[in-house]
Amino acid sequence: MPTAKAYAASSPTSALSHLSIPRRDPTDRDVEIDILYCGVCHSDLHQARNEWSAMPTVYPCVPGHEIVGRITQVGSAVKKHKVGDIVGVGCLVGSDQSCPQCAANLEQFCPHATFTYNSPDKHGTAPVTYGGYSSSIVVDEHFALAVPANLSLPGVAPLLCAGITTYSPMRRWGDLKGKKIGVVGLGGLGHMGVKFAHAFGAHTVVISTSPKKKDAALALGADEVIISSDANEMQRHAFSFDFILDTVSADHDINSYLNLLKIDGTLTLVGAPDKPLPVSAFGLLFGRKRLAGSLIGGIAETQEMLDFCGTHGITSDVEIIPIQKINEAYDRLLKSDVKYRFSIDMASLKAE
Numbered sequence: 470m471p472t473a474k475a476y477a478a479s480s481p482t483s484a485l486s487h488l489s490i491p492r493r494d495p496t497d498r499d500v501e502i503d504i505l506y507c508g509v510c511h512s513d514l515h516q517a518r519n520e521w522s523a524m525p526t527v528y529p530c531v532p533g534h535e536i537v538g539r540i541t542q543v544g545s546a547v548k549k550h551k552v553g554d555i556v557g558v559g560c561l562v563g564s565d566q567s568c569p570q571c572a573a574n575l576e577q578f579c580p581h582a583t584f585t586y587n588s589p590d591k592h593g594t595a596p597v598t599y600g601g602y603s604s605s606i607v608v609d610e611h612f613a614l615a616v617p618a619n620l621s622l623p624g625v626a627p628l629l630c631a632g633i634t635t636y637s638p639m640r641r642w643g644d645l646k647g648k649k650i651g652v653v654g655l656g657g658l659g660h661m662g663v664k665f666a667h668a669f670g671a672h673t674v675v676i677s678t679s680p681k682k683k684d685a686a687l688a689l690g691a692d693e694v695i696i697s698s699d700a701n702e703m704q705r706h707a708f709s710f711d712f713i714l715d716t717v718s719a720d721h722d723i724n725s726y727l728n729l730l731k732i733d734g735t736l737t738l739v740g741a742p743d744k745p746l747p748v749s750a751f752g753l754l755f756g757r758k759r760l761a762g763s764l765i766g767g768i769a770e771t772q773e774m775l776d777f778c779g780t781h782g783i784t785s786d787v788e789i790i791p792i793q794k795i796n797e798a799y800d801r802l803l804k805s806d807v808k809y810r811f812s813i814d815m816a817s818l819k820a821e
């Protein structure tokens with residue numbers, strides 16, 4: 470069986486290090502991709518360190534679901550792509566393509582969805598799927614997305630998770646033009662949320678714990694910045710937001726953000742801290758407020774998002790790192806010390 474170079478965690482506490490992994494020979498419907506860049510999502514860190522009780526980690530764990538690369542082989546039945554095409558792969562690499570969710574282009578909710586890493590490998594190549602911290606990957610052509618030619622590839626990679634995760638709930642909410650939209654947390658997801666809200670014509674407000682991010686938030690397209698520890702500022706904006714996207718990766722008091730919503734306003738959670746968040750019933754009742762969640766997006770919507778980014782020249786702001794700096798990058802991610810996404814240059818792995 471073909472092998473690929475990869476970086477893997479071997480336990481919740483071990484540093485990620487080099488590992489050779491099996492990759493299947495492409496089937497008729499598969500494409501083989503030489504990975505050029507892979508974004509570093511906070512989900513990679515949660516999973517590598519086994520922080521999600523609902524999704525226990527199987528080791529070794531090869532994270533990475535913000536993949537961009539070049540097709541090197543295609544199966545005989547492949548129609549969407551050809552050798553040489555630049556494509557992206559996000560959090561999904563398989564679904565049954567026959568259930569009501571798949572029929573509705575919501576593959577992320579397919580009961581048989583295969584996620585890009587730590588998901589049972591239906592091809593039997595390995596116990597679980599291995600992600601994009603790797604030199605190559607083989608996926609069903611349906612899950613490989615066309616990348617607009619005008620975009621810079623290191624900044625495209627994060628669109629495959631951070632991009633679609635923020636684009637999808639905002640699009641679903643409705644026309645954001647002129648609405649007051651909050652983005653809680655200015656990290657990888659949050660900075661994409663700001664770019665999309667701005668592009669959709671919203672009055673965009675960043676709600677951050679980090680006073681030092683204020684100028685950068687305005688430069689990204691925010692109209693205002695609230696520092697959440699400033700009680701007076703939080704009170705001044707109470708009952709004023711139409712929609713808030715909460716991207717926070719750690720335990721936090723969601724009630725203080727619900728208090729910012731106006732009547733019938735919606736707060737959508739996309740951040741995924743493991744610990745349940747206590748919600749005050751009265752905080753929702755008074756104002757008929759809505760608390761919702763959202764998970765990435767389907768394949769068609771992910772393509773729509775990439776095309777939107779191509780039209781509007783939107784990419785992620787990235788710090789490019791070699792794979793050998795991945796453990797340092799995780800430490801910095803935990804300190805909110807990245808503007809705003811690490812993107813791994815996979816040439817560094819191939820040279821190892």
Ligand code: NAP
Nearest residue numbers: 511512654655656657658677678679718739740741764765
């Ligand atoms: P990230 O880059 O680390 O950003 C998270 C941001 O949250 C930080 O930059 C920080 O922003 C804020 N924050 C951190 N700790 C906080 C605390 N204790 N209280 C308040 N704010 C805090 O992470 P990411 O890659 O954007 O991912 C964010 C979360 O989304 C993760 O839990 C990840 O697993 C999840 N996720 C979900 C989906 C989905 O489909 N729903 C997809 C991808 C990722 P400030 O410095 O501005 O406060």
Ligand code: ZN
Nearest residue numbers: 510512630631
């Ligand atoms: Zn992600």
